[in-house]
Structures are given as C-alpha cells and as structure tokens.
Amino acid sequence: MSEKLTRTDIYNVSLLAAGHFFSDFYANFLPALLPLVMVKLGLSLTLSGALVMVYSVISSVLQPLSGYIIDKYGYTWLLLVTTPVSAVFICLAGLAGSKAVLFLLVTLAGLGASIFHPLAASLMGKIVTAETTGTAMAVFVFGGNAGFALAPAVIMYCLNTGGTTGLLWLIIPGLAVTWACYTAGLHRVNIRRATKPVGEEGSGQSVPWYKSRGLLFLNASAALRAWVQAAILTFLPLALAGAGQPPTVAAAMLTVFLMSGSCGSLVGGWIGDKIGRKAGVIGSLVLCLPVSYLFLVDLTPSPVNYILVAVSGALLQSAMPTSVVWAQELLPGNAAMASGMMLGLAFGLGGVGAAITGALGDQIGLQPALVWTLLAIIPAIALTAVIPQTGKFPVTICQTPNSIDSQN
Secondary structure, three states: OOOOOOHHHHHHHHHHHHHHHHHHHHHOOHHHHHHHHHHHHOOOHHHHHHHHHHHHHHHHHOHHHHHHHHHHHOOHHHHHHHHHHHHHHHHHHHHOOOHHHHHHHHHHHHHHHHHHHHHHHHHHHHHOOHHHHHHHHHHHHHHHHHHHHHHHHHHHHHHHHHOHHHHHHHHHHHHHHHHHHHHHOHHHEOOOOOOOOOOOOOOOOOOOHHHOHHHHHHHHHHHHHHHHHHHHHHHHHHHHHHOOOOHHHHHHHHHHHHHHHHHHHHHHHHHHHHHOHHHHHHHHHHHHHHHHHHHHOOOOOOHHHHHHHHHHHHHHHHHHHHHHHHHHHHOHHHHHHHHHHHHHHHHHHHHHHHHHHHHHHHHHOHHHHHHHHHHHHHHHHHHHHOOOOOOOOOOOOOOOOOOEOOOO
16 A cells, blocks of 8 residues: 555645644633633632543543444534534633523533543545555644644734634635535544454454453553643743743743644654654653653753753654554554544543642642653553554555445
8 A cells, every 4th residue: 555645635634633632722712711700700720620630530530432323323523513512612601691601602512522532533444555554644733733722822812812702714714624524524424344354462352441451551551641741731831930930931932832732743653654653652651751851950040941841842742643543553443432432541541640749749849840750751651552553554454445335
C-alpha cells in the first residue's frame, strides 16, 4: 500500500482535524465564562467547581462508553450532530437565566464532545492507509490542541466586543465544518469491521477491552503522562506567582507550553509511523523527564527556560497521537472505544492526579510538588515498555481508503 496521503485523504484528514479544532475550542469555553456567570447567577465557588466537574465527566470520562456504542452500532452519522450540539449549547451558556439551565446547557455541550472524539478518531483509522495513520492522527490531535489553546483569547475578545450575545457568532464556524464533513461523505464511512478482530497476541481471537493487558497498561501510561501535563497547566501560574513573577510571565509560559505541545503532537505521530509506536512513546517520555525537571527547578523567565518549557510541552504531547493509534491497533474490533479511553478517560484520570499535586503543594509548596509529580513519568515508561508491540505498520485496523458504506 502507498505510504503517502492522497489529495482526498488530505482533505478528509483536514476536515476531521478542523472538527477537532472546534470541538476542543468549544470545550475550553468554561474558564473564560465562569467569572461572568458566577456574578450573573450568583454561583458559589462550590457550584462553579461542580459545573466544571460535570462538564469534565460528561465530555471526557464518558468517551469510552460513547466509543463502545459507536463500535457496536456504527453510528457514523453522529458526526453531523456532535459539533453543532457542542457549539450551540456552550455558546448559549452565557445567556442562561438560571443555574439549572446553565447546568443543562453545559451537560448537553459536554455530551457532544464525548461522542465526537472517539468517533472522529476511529474514522481517522479508516480514511487513510495503515502506513500513514500516525501522521494523520498527529494532524487530528494538532487541530484539537490548537483549538483548545486559542479559545480563551477568542472568547475574551467576543465578550469584550459583543457581550454574551457575541458568542453566538462562534456557532457559525462549527456548523460550516459540519456541512463540509457532510458534503465529503464522512458520515457514511463504514467503521464497523467486516471481519473478526485479531487479538493483541495475534491469535486470531477477539480480545475484550478488559482482558487486553496492553490497552489497559497504555491507558494507565497515558493517564500518568496526563497527570504531569494537567499539573503543569493548573499550577504553573500559581508557582510562578509564588516565585515573584508577574502574571504576564505565567501567561507567556503557558502559551508557549500549549502551542509547543500542539507542534509536538504534529511531529510525534509522524515519528511513530517511522520508528514504531512503542519506540515513539517511550522516547518522548524518557526525553521529557530531564527537560521538564530543568525548567521546573528554576522558574526564572530566561530565554533558556522558555526553550525548556517549549521542548517539555512538545515532548509531553508528542506521545498522544501515537498512543491513540497504538490503542486502536491493540483493540482493532473496538477502535472507537480505545480512542475514547486514550482521548477522554486518560485525561480525566490525569485531572485526578493534578488534585494530588495540589494537595502535596499545600504541604511542601507548589514548585517542589510539581518537581515530585514528574516521578509519574517513570512508571509510565515502565508500563509502556511491557506493552506488546503491534508492529511498525499493522494493517488489520484499516479498510480500503475512503471506503463508503451507503447503508450506514
């Protein structure tokens, strides 16, 4: 099979990446909206935290369940519903007139995100050849990271210029991308397997997800890596403030960390295609440990530290696209569920780990707590090392590129 993406492949991959951009763009509305709705509706800190928790559980933790349903029934047409649902309901959240309506809107928006991620990631393994799946997944992950990183600035601009009603204009691009996916026929791609899935040991037997040691280990490894990433994103600004740095430094470092992570994901998937899944993931984890340590032990905003922040963000995120593809290869009969575990559940578990870092920070200080959190990378490496190698270019997960099932 060809190791290059055709023009049709590139267009379809770009559409799914654009969908991921807007899905994660809408997912990052709450941080910018919270100060406004807290005042408008009189939300306490407890209710504000509960609102964030509800969205996190619905949008992330439920992704494996959404993926299981998609794998079982092949509801590819849901691609045309997910982004509009997220766009409409999260943009309306700023106009909510009561706490109950606000929670309902946020819940519905989270439901759209929980379905989009496993569905779109599963589609990515069907519209390209096996040799280019990692590269395609890298573009997909890059789109989501870029949308997530740009959302706060765009939302604040809309709020400052048009108030909460100005957010309604942000529904339009989500609808436009969905229309493009419809005209491309992505909602008719057959994601159901026509043949019996192959087990992770190559025995020819189907392996349930809960019996796939490789998938469970990979998910645990991804959760440990997500713990480090979530802890840095959450507590780096507070650690910098404690070190006497102004808010502008924290904003600059977080921006560098997020944008370099987007670029790292783009490169990481391509590397995984070239050197293999296991080598790609382990390599990024091994390298990120000393780099992240060097910038966390010295939080001065020097040029060297900004470079270290950028490299750390890139290395931490570079393992994501390769991990998603690897999970699909380990569980070929349930690619959407495997994707949901990597894209959703792992990040949800990483958020739990960040809470542990916060508790440790109360005892020893945030900067030392962030440094100690890096130790989570070590068991992540160990878990990854014992996962079965699926091969450099496994061909069991892909159909003929651009295959369309008109009955789906």
